[in-house]
Amino acid sequence: MGRFEGTDRYIATADLKVAVNAAVALERPLLIKGEPGTGKTVLAYEIAKAFDAPLITWHVKSTTKAHNGLYEYDAVSRLRDSQLGDERVHDVRNYLKKGKLWEAFTAPARPVLLIDEIDKADIEFPNDLLQELDRMEFYVQEIDETIRAEIRPIVIITSNNEKELPDAFLRRCFFHYIRFPDAETLSAIVDVHFPGIKPRLVAEALKTFYEIRDTPGLKKKPSTSELLDWLKLLLVEDIDAETLREKTPNKLIPPLHGALLKNEQDIHLFERLAFLGRRDGGRPGG
Known part of the structure; x- marks a missing residue:
């Protein structure tokens, strides 16, 4: 063998x-x-x-x-x-x-x-x-x-x-x-599943994905399989890298987040972060 x-x-x-x-x-x-x-x-x-x-x-x-x-x-x-x-x-x-x-x-x-x-x-x-x-x-x-x-x-x-x-x-x-894959390995996994996908979209998606995983207080971290589901939806809905890159307080929760965030506690966590971001953004010099 x-x-x-x-x-x-x-x-x-x-x-x-x-x-x-x-x-x-x-x-x-x-x-x-x-x-x-x-x-x-x-x-x-x-x-x-x-x-x-x-x-x-x-x-x-x-x-x-x-x-x-x-x-x-x-x-x-x-x-x-x-x-x-x-x-x-x-x-x-x-x-x-x-x-x-x-x-x-x-x-x-x-x-x-x-x-x-x-x-x-x-x-x-x-x-x-x-x-x-x-x-x-x-x-x-x-x-x-x-x-x-x-x-x-x-x-x-x-x-x-x-x-x-x-x-x-x-x-x-x-x-x-099996440790959670680093960005390089995850990028290679994405390429296998989505050959020809735009590198800029992958880079922005991975950046957003790891930011979500690293958020303190998250109850369930999104997995590799959920990242692949999310990318598939981004391609179907034709969402580009620029849309993902927007980091205004209202856009803290990524588009089609239902593929990544799988319980109401985590969605509420991001809604609170968005609220705090809007509040802090409204302050002078904020």
Whole structure:
């Protein structure tokens, strides 16, 4: 298997490439943390594309349990079918629903398994997966069979840092934190998504975007994905760099700000700043 170098649609920083390739070489899960919208989930898709590997995605919810990833036995359906005299009841396999780990362990080609937003589940969830991810096997009691991975999948685990993960789990992972991109990296990401976009518009948009992110008291900082949405709207509405550059007190809230500011507290914060700007601007010498 080759090395991950990013793709034509995904700008990977040097330290992220090192992390991906180290996890692949060590055959350990790659735990990716970072604030929402920094491309953690998309990374798994791009790794699968780069290695020409099938992608198996397990989106974790607050109700997800570790056994959901192994298999589920539908005893109720089997009981109902037995009462109806259905021939299917004689083979218990008809009532086993394969989970994502089962799929990954038995895939014909080495897959990429994405366990997405692991921190959404309860604190026991990561620990309950330790043995299966370590040994790459699990036992199915209903058929007295061990499901074992002949080809070890590339495991990518994402976390939004909503809760601390157990130390025993962390020890078994290769860890990488995706820092929020600097202006140069973000500009390269924009170029990938909007080839031919005017550099002046990008420069002004990034300046406004970082000013918003750096505003003290902001409840939710806008992310990379929200910047891309905003730029798309700016292009659709044909808003130019000069319009963005206007910094009069009335224009503190950027046009189409609904793509960047996602809650009323942050909008009120900018409205207060605009009010203070107008008040200070009206003073002599202000």
